[in-house]
Amino acid sequence: MFAKAPLRRAALAHRRALPAAEVARRSQQLCEQLFRHFPVAQWRWLHVFLPIASKHEPDIWRIIRRVWAEKLPVRLAVPVMQADGKSLKHYELTPNTLLRVNHWGIAEPTPPAGPEVAPAAFDAVLVPLLAVDAAGHRVGYGGGFYDRFLAQCGPATRFVGISVLDEAPVSGIADVRPTDVPLHAYLTPGGAWWF
Template identity: 40%
Template sequence: MPTKKDLRITYLEKRLNLPATAAATANAAILQHCMDLDYSSMRYVHLFLPIDAKKEVDTRPLAQWLREAHPQVNLVLSSTDMQTSQMLHYLWDAHTVLTTHRYGMTEPAGGTLVAPSSIDLVFVPLLAFDLRGHRAGYGKGMYDRFLQQCRPDVLTVGLSQFDPVPAIDDAGPWDVRLKMAITPQAIYDFKS
């Protein structure tokens, strides 16, 4: 079975080699599945903005759709301290100033802080995931630390252009499992 390190290498390469038309088709299908989720009781939804150079799932159309279809939802973005691997979470509204730092991450330059315990749904970037909801990211553990600060009932939804692997061999007890994952082909539910 693959380790997270193996999956990082394999799936980053797969993503980088995905033709632009295939990536656009995958992103559109993922957005359609995201639109099927129930947002009626959601007040705070955490998004990530894609690192375009790494061809992450493009969440910008999802943000636009959420603003139009669910005006009760407040969008939240994080800024990351790469030295400490800590994240701060900010309301993303019309006044938010976004900056792109040297790692290619577009993040808020500041604004109104939002406590992780207020967040109802977190869309999680990932490179790969397995059939139990374990995921492989870039290996810094930032999202694991962030998700541990959220309420136990927070809905965590990973977004991936690729289907799951059967199992990630070295998933540990410190890894926070996803409750759902969305690919172009399907919505996976790990809550049960």
């Protein structure tokens, strides 16, 4: 069993060590893996996160641009941090959405952000992570934002963790909390796991 804190530190260090060109290459592979393993064109709503490039997060823009380029019927939404610093609201992302970077370095739709999308509307959510275990429990940055959000989604919503680190799930995470929401699947540049 592994504790979250050392898993988080190791993953952040591994990701920081990746050259930008390698992050870009792996991000393209992640895009291909998503479209290979999931029925993206059949979804009505897909929740995506906009990457923090300085943290070498997956370049989700490759997925977003492919959805738009192929004119797929799936609609996209992104999170917006609320003033309480604890909760997220979700707004549609279109090619015309104006974005601004918040104080965490995350791009968000500018107010007024357009129609809010309820968590229950999502068919799938792409979830950022640093590590995951064989039961689908994830290690994120530790703020609990995504666990609170995923707990509000509908029972049919699929939670898909996504990482540029091409690593298999660890055997187990020792300090899983009752509020942690497990993933249904996990994507890396090299493949997919289902839980």
